[in-house]
Amino acid sequence: xxxxxxxxxxxxxxxxxxxxxxxxxxxxxxxxxxxxxxxxxxxxxxxxxxxxxxxxxxxxxxxxxxxxxxxxxxxxxxxxxxxxxxxxxxxxxxxxxxxxxxxxxxxxxxxxxxxxxxxxxxxxxxxxxxxxxxxxxxxxxxxxxxxxxxxxxxxxxxxxxxxxxxxxxxxxxx
Amino acid sequence: xxxxxxxxxxxxxxxxxxxxxxxxxxxxxxxxxxxxxxxxxxxxxxxxxxxxxxxxxxxxxxxxxxxxxxxxxxxxxxxxxxxxxxxxxxxxxxxxxxxxxxxxxxxxxxxxxxxxxxxxxxxxxxxxxxxxxxxxxxxxxxxxxxxxxxxxxxxxxxxxxxxxxxxxxxxxxxxxxxxxxxxxxxxxxxxxxxxxxxxxxxxxxxxxxxxxxxxxxxxxxxxxxxxxxxxxxxxxxxxxxxxxxxxxxxxxxxxxxxxxxxxxxxxxxxxxxxxxxxxxxxxxxxxxxxxxxxxxxxxxxxxxxxxxxxxxxxxxxxxxxxxxxxxxxxxxxxxxxxxxxxxxxxxxxxxxxxxxxxxxxxxxxxxxxxxxxxxxxxxxxxxxxxxxxxxxxxxxxxxxxxxxxxxxxxxxxxxxxxxxxxxxxxxxxxxxxxxxxxxxxxxxxxxxxxxxxxxxxxxxxxxxxxxxxxxxxxxxxxxxxxxxxxxxxxxxxxxxxxxxxxxxxxxxxxxxxxxxxxxxxxxxxxxxxxxxxxxxxxxxxxxxxxxxxxxxxxxxxxxxxxxxxxxxxxxxx
Numbered sequence: 001x002x003x004x005x006x007x008x009x010x011x012x013x014x015x016x017x018x019x020x021x022x023x024x025x026x027x028x029x030x031x032x033x034x035x036x037x038x039x040x041x042x043x044x045x046x047x048x049x050x051x052x053x054x055x056x057x058x059x060x061x062x063x064x065x066x067x068x069x070x071x072x073x074x075x076x077x078x079x080x081x082x083x084x085x086x087x088x089x090x091x092x093x094x095x096x097x098x099x100x101x102x103x104x105x106x107x108x109x110x111x112x113x114x115x116x117x118x119x120x121x122x123x124x125x126x127x128x129x130x131x132x133x134x135x136x137x138x139x140x141x142x143x144x145x146x147x148x149x150x151x152x153x154x155x156x157x158x159x160x161x162x163x164x165x166x167x168x169x170x171x172x173x174x
Numbered sequence: 175x176x177x178x179x180x181x182x183x184x185x186x187x188x189x190x191x192x193x194x195x196x197x198x199x200x201x202x203x204x205x206x207x208x209x210x211x212x213x214x215x216x217x218x219x220x221x222x223x224x225x226x227x228x229x230x231x232x233x234x235x236x237x238x239x240x241x242x243x244x245x246x247x248x249x250x251x252x253x254x255x256x257x258x259x260x261x262x263x264x265x266x267x268x269x270x271x272x273x274x275x276x277x278x279x280x281x282x283x284x285x286x287x288x289x290x291x292x293x294x295x296x297x298x299x300x301x302x303x304x305x306x307x308x309x310x311x312x313x314x315x316x317x318x319x320x321x322x323x324x325x326x327x328x329x330x331x332x333x334x335x336x337x338x339x340x341x342x343x344x345x346x347x348x349x350x351x352x353x354x355x356x357x358x359x360x361x362x363x364x365x366x367x368x369x370x371x372x373x374x375x376x377x378x379x380x381x382x383x384x385x386x387x388x389x390x391x392x393x394x395x396x397x398x399x400x401x402x403x404x405x406x407x408x409x410x411x412x413x414x415x416x417x418x419x420x421x422x423x424x425x426x427x428x429x430x431x432x433x434x435x436x437x438x439x440x441x442x443x444x445x446x447x448x449x450x451x452x453x454x455x456x457x458x459x460x461x462x463x464x465x466x467x468x469x470x471x472x473x474x475x476x477x478x479x480x481x482x483x484x485x486x487x488x489x490x491x492x493x494x495x496x497x498x499x500x501x502x503x504x505x506x507x508x509x510x511x512x513x514x515x516x517x518x519x520x521x522x523x524x525x526x527x528x529x530x531x532x533x534x535x536x537x538x539x540x541x542x543x544x545x546x547x548x549x550x551x552x553x554x555x556x557x558x559x560x561x562x563x564x565x566x567x568x569x570x571x572x573x574x575x576x577x578x579x580x581x582x583x584x585x586x587x588x589x590x591x592x593x594x595x596x597x598x599x600x601x602x603x604x605x606x607x608x609x610x611x612x613x614x615x616x617x618x619x620x621x622x623x624x625x626x627x628x629x630x631x632x633x634x635x636x637x638x639x640x641x642x643x644x645x646x647x648x649x650x651x652x653x654x655x656x657x658x659x660x661x662x663x664x665x666x667x668x669x670x671x672x673x674x675x676x677x678x679x680x681x682x683x684x685x686x687x688x689x690x691x692x693x694x695x696x697x698x699x700x701x702x703x704x705x706x707x708x709x710x711x712x713x714x715x716x717x718x719x720x721x722x723x724x725x726x727x728x729x730x731x732x733x734x735x736x737x738x739x740x741x742x743x744x745x746x747x
């Protein structure tokens with residue numbers, strides 16, 4: 001019932017050969033798409049990352065907030081910070097909030113640093129739908145150009161504790 | 175049928191060193207000690223499936239925003255338990271049962287060390303029990319992934335480690351059984367394809383379970399306070415070398431089950447053993463690279479590292495799946511054509527045994543696994559596209575199609591044939607069994623598609639409330655999200671009902687006191703015969719070729735439209 005034929009080492013028939021060839025070419029195309037998009041595409045996973053201790057990251061963020069604060073969010077008391085176009089901006093993740101609120105200009109480039117000071121979080125910009133993993137001890141430098149105006153929320157999409165679903169941040173684009 | 179130490183020969187092989195019976199349906203020798211172990215592991219598997227299924231219903235009715243059943247704490251807690259019981263316990267118990275079955279009955283061989291196998295079983299039961307205890311008592315609200323530095327009680331890590339060690343022992347025994355069977359000359363020539371595939375699954379299992387131990391042992395020490403720091407990036411890499419390939423053991427085992435079911439229900443055989451075996455080798459060599467799918471938007475790894483790994487070198491594991499996706503239906507087509515179903519391109523398919531639960535589960539499992547699971551998996555596992563999908567509901571949408579609609583459904587289908595083969599009981603309510611397969615498939619299709627629809631609109635996975643009702647900062651969500659989540663909830667209800675039906679049919683069949691007699695076992699209802707045309711030419715699988723080409727076009731459309739979607743979002747690099 002289950003035994004193979006005695007001599008099963010035989011060549012592929014024409015249909016098999018055709019299918020394996022087509023499938024392999026498709027696989028090569030799938031592989032090629034990623035380097036092609038790296039060169040031609042405008043959306044690539046940020047390659048610049050660095051290691052940083054949570055305490056150090058906190059200091060940098062505090063300095064950044066002090067320098068560029070333009071207001072305070074009424075309901076949460078979280079500062080609204082407007083970094084200079086082309087410059088560095090910082091987002092800090094902690095249980096259970098994103099800090100601070102960024103105010104950006106449409107069409108300008110910003111180097112947005114993202115890191116966590118406690119557990120892992122997920123940076124999920126909505127409704128644009130851009131998602132990055134955030135780890136404590138590691139910083140991301142994402143060069144971002146907002147292409148739409150409006151209020152955008154940062155949802156935490158990596159489970160970070162029992163109040164995970166309350167962790168929502170904001171980016172304002174004018 | 176027990177005969178102790180009787181010197182009976184079977185195809186020239188002497189079988190006197192172990193207690194055995196002769197299987198009435200297949201004529202295979204069955205080691206009664208191995209049989210008990212197969213039964214124990216299969217029963218444990220179904221118990222885990224039942225538990226995980228109850229949790230599944232509760233958490234999906236919570237995600238269905240209109241019902242929103244549980245509170246946040248229990249939602250997270252049961253999501254953790256659901257992951258552990260389904261992705262690890264149910265699947266691995268069933269695989270161990272399959273490995274023992276494959277390395278003894280299918281080779282006319284014996285279980286070399288039943289005592290060790292029982293030790294493995296006990297370790298797995300204790301491990302699974304401890305992990306569940308820790309989770310359900312609130313000592314491990316960390317999700318199935320338990321990402322460091324989110325800390326669980328040491329009991330949780332001990333449970334997972336014990337389970338992995340037990341499973342590793344079981345896998346080791348599988349290899350020992352196969353080697354001893356060969357040394358004792360219990361089978362001649364090459365391994366049957368089915369066992370060959372199981373060997374591939376077992377090799378993958380070894381490096382998977384070792385990675386699991388490597389990830390969890392330091393986590394245990396860290397949880398005990400003996401280790402101060404545990405790098406989260408390092409843990410993620412190790413964890414996914416366990417978490418992702420663990421599902422590739424399933425994949426491999428599922429493909430094996432597909433070959434079995436196609437053979438049992440239609441007499442189909444792979445048209446080319448060499449090609450099918452080559453595809454299994456591709457799995458062994460490349461599929462574990464897929465662990466990188468989870469690290470595509472992590473800080474740390476470089477672009478070349480991500481691309482090489484996420485593409486399984488050059489999508490060579492995908493190539494393997496595409497080979498099986500052709501070989502299995504082609505085997506069915508050729509067998510059907512030989513029976514006289516030669517009309518047109520698809521006459522063989524139209525006249526396939528659709529009312530046979532085994533064939534139904536084969537067909538539905540292949541479609542859900544390939545068309546939904548495979549296509550979405552390759553797409554969201556593309557480095558840049560992953561930015562649209564990472565940690566959204568598209569991810570569970572993908573793996574519920576592969577692991578549940580694919581693997582679980584195939585395992586359910588096989589179980590219906592293991593009842594007469596292993597339990598020696600008649601399968602009761604066979605018509606309901608067929609209905610069970612179709613309704614489970616329909617339910618899981620809705621679950622997966624519902625999740626994908628919501629995920630495409632950015633809805634996060636593992637999230638209690640995506641309307642952010644109690645959050646300090648409010649964000650609107652697209653209305654279409656609710657349609658996706660409702661589909662998920664409705665699909666889950668259908669799938670759970672079908673799952674309940676599965677457990678019921680199995681219980682009613684095996685609790686029936688009457689054992690089947692050696693002559694009365696009919697595994698498959700015979701098909702109506704047709705006039706077989708007299709031809710010496712081997713029929714070719716042209717219908718299957720057309721089917722796989724249509725599949726490829728669908729694949730390409732979905733894949734390319736995701737690049738288009740990515741091109742519309744903010745610029746980032």
